[in-house]
Amino acid sequence: xxxxxxxxxxxxxxxxEGKVLAEIxxxxxxxxxxxxxxxxxxxxxxxxACDDQRVFDAARSFGSEVIMTRADHATGTDRIIxxxxxxxxxEIVINIQADEPLIDPSVIDALAGLMNNSPESPMxxxxxxxxxxxxxxxxxxxxxxxxxxxEAMYFSRSVIPNRERGQEAKCYKHMxxxxxxxxxxxxxxxxxxxxxxxxxxxxxxxxLQAGYPIKMMITEYQSIGVDTPEDxxxxxxxxx
Numbered sequence: 165x166x167x168x169x170x171x172x173x174x175x176x177x178x179x180x181e182g183k184v185l186a187e188i189x190x191x192x193x194x195x196x197x198x199x200x201x202x203x204x205x206x207x208x209x210x211x212x213a214c215d216d217q218r219v220f221d222a223a224r225s226f227g228s229e230v231i232m233t234r235a236d237h238a239t240g241t242d243r244i245i246x247x248x249x250x251x252x253x254x255e256i257v258i259n260i261q262a263d264e265p266l267i268d269p270s271v272i273d274a275l276a277g278l279m280n281n282s283p284e285s286p287m288x289x290x291x292x293x294x295x296x297x298x299x300x301x302x303x304x305x306x307x308x309x310x311x312x313x314x315e316a317m318y319f320s321r322s323v324i325p326n327r328e329r330g331q332e333a334k335c336y337k338h339m340x341x342x343x344x345x346x347x348x349x350x351x352x353x354x355x356x357x358x359x360x361x362x363x364x365x366x367x368x369x370x371x372l373q374a375g376y377p378i379k380m381m382i383t384e385y386q387s388i389g390v391d392t393p394e395d396x397x398x399x400x401x402x403x404x
Contacts, residue, residue, distance in 0.1 A: 167276050168209040168254040169201050170247050172240035173223070173262040175216035179392050184262045185222055186396050189403055193390060194219065195226045196265040203269035206276040207258065213247045239367055241342075245353050248346055256280070257349055259342040263390040265399055271341065271385045278381050279343045286348035287371060288379040289316075291336040292386060300327070300335055306366060308338040308380060316378040319366050338380075339387040342368075348376070 173184045173194050185192040194212065201210050212223045212230040215237070223230035231250070237243045240259065248257050256279050258272060271290060278288050291308050299305045303321040311317050316338075318324060325333045344352070358373035360366075371378055390396050 165255045165280060166208050166253050167206055167256040167258065167279075168211060168248075168251060169204070169207045169258040169260050169272065170244045171197060171201065171210070171212045171260045171262050172243040173212050173214045173219050174240070174243070175214070175219055177391075180390070180396075182218075183390055183396070184219060186390070188265055188396070188400055192222055192226075193265050193396075194222065194262055195228075197260065197262055197267060198223070198226070198228050200265070200267045200269055201260050201272060204272040204276070205269075206273045206280075209251075209254075211247055211251075212262075213243045215243070241349075241352065241367065245349060248349055251346075254346050257344045257346055259340075259344070261340055261389060264341075264387060265390070266388050266402070267341070268385050271383055274383065275341060275343045275381060278379060279345070282379050284377075285315075285379040286345050286376055288343045288381060289368070290339050290341050290381045290383050290385070292339065292383050294335045294337050299337060306338040308336050310336070310380050313377075314380050314382075316368075316372060316380050318372070319368055320364055321366070336380075336382070338368075339383075339385070340389075341387075 177183050184194045212228050213233050214220050215235040220232050231247050233243050233246045300323050307324045308319050309317045309324050355370050355374045358370045360369040360373050
């Protein structure tokens with residue numbers, strides 16, 4: 165079973181334009197992410213999907229396979245779909261964010277393994293337990309609740325489940341690493357935008373509202389993304 169990883173690397177960013185090429189310890193952040201993904205044992209091929217010549221040239225310079233995509237894609241998923249359409253042999257596609265230079269290769273392998281062992285699941289992602297009340301209250305931290313089959317029931321920027329009457333209930337945060345079956349990913353593009361997706365501003369709710377399951381994997385990994393120059397400084401401090 166061929167498994168490919170695609171790293172959508174957009175130049176434009178509302179809060180930090182060009183962040184994918186921001187330097188960390190002498191390397192562009194995109195290269196750090198690419199190097200981490202290359203360490204995953206179950207990944208057969210790693211592709212960077214970009215929309216800007218500067219990103220394209222940088223990716224080529226450090227040896228990555230890179231594809232220039234259209235600049236008008238609304239989401240990273242749309243960018244990945246354009247790439248995957250060219251790779252007919254790929255059966256599973258892993259979506260890795262270009263702004264997570266601390267991504268753990270073992271998490272990528274675990275997610276790929278989950279898809280291998282869950283043939284009924286068209287899509288999967290990861291979550292970790294929240295123990296910090298500030299994270300629970302933060303609308304930028306996406307929460308998820310799952311059923312007994314470890315499938316997502318709902319994603320929200322609000323605290324779910326309600327903590328006031330059930331303090332013992334665990335709260336999980338969702339992290340934006342996704343695995344898809346190729347055939348489902350190509351159908352995904354045709355799913356209608358949903359009311360829940362628009363309310364929460366969370367694209368994955370389109371999948372749930374259309375009736376498809378998203379398998380969730382619990383991990384100890386804590387995602388640290390770079391959304392602002394301040395985040396970049398935090399990463400540099402952690403790696404120094």
